[in-house]
Amino acid sequence: MTPAARQPQDARTALVLLSGGQDSSACLAWALQRYARVETVGFDYGQRHLIELDCRLTVRAELCKAFPDWAARLGADHLLDLRLLAQLSDSALISERAIEWQANGLPSTFVPGRNLLFLTFAAALAYRRGASVLVGGMCETDYSGYPDCRDNTLKAMQVALSLGLDTPMAVETPLMWLNKAQTWALTEQLGGSALTELVVEHTHTCYLGTRGVRHAWGYGCGSCPACSLRAAGFKAWAAAC
Ligand code: ZN
Secondary structure (H helix, E strand, O other), X not given: OOHHHOOOOEEEEEEEEOOOOHHHHXXXXXXXXXXXXXXXXXXXXXXXXXXHHHHHHHHHHXXXXXXXXXXXXXXXXXXXXXXXXXXXXXXXXXXXXXXXXXXXXXXXXXXXXXXXXXXXXXXXXXXXXXXXXXXXXXXXXXXXXXXXXXXXXXXXXXXXXXXXXXXXXXXXXXXXXXXXXXXXHHHHHHHHHHHHHHHHHHOOOOOOOOOOOEEOOEEOOOOOHHHHHHHHHHHHHHXXX
16 A cells, blocks of 8 residues: 555545645645645735746646545645735745845745734635644744744644634644655655655745756756755755665
């Protein structure tokens, strides 16, 4: 029996925050192995690179092709329009500003409180869809600069959402304590080389939205902070195999 063919242990419905990147795609596989029913949500917040939004649909389609057991559990996809975020930020992801490290230690790609907003909208959607678990790829290990990715922030959100909705709303972050090499290892563990290849080929991480060059770890410019992390993690994981 392949890892993907195992029956889910948890009867709840999960809503995965799927951006189309490596981390959220690994989280989708994690949720599909664990929960009886899984739906996905994405956010259009005026990203400079819309390619990410295309990748999220491709990842879903390719997962269904490669893993029929998971296809049977994968439900609807939802895309929420959050372009109002452009009114609140001056981020390099949205405007044409260069990506740089700011004096406060955060990259200029940071949208203040973005994950808090995403989780709040996701929770409202989950409530309507009968889902009681939110799954996100937030991680302290590689992105400790983002305060809304920290474990305590997300635990506080779980409490606030559960109280505010008056129903249990779990916030699961399977990558919280993994580095990028360990995320590749988790991917392999969840779905073998078929899943690893799918993540390499079809997910998007590059901040610049470049998919012209195919590296061993996937497509991207190869030099932005996101590409550098992804490449270093892949290299460390491959070396340990
Ligand atoms: Zn890049």
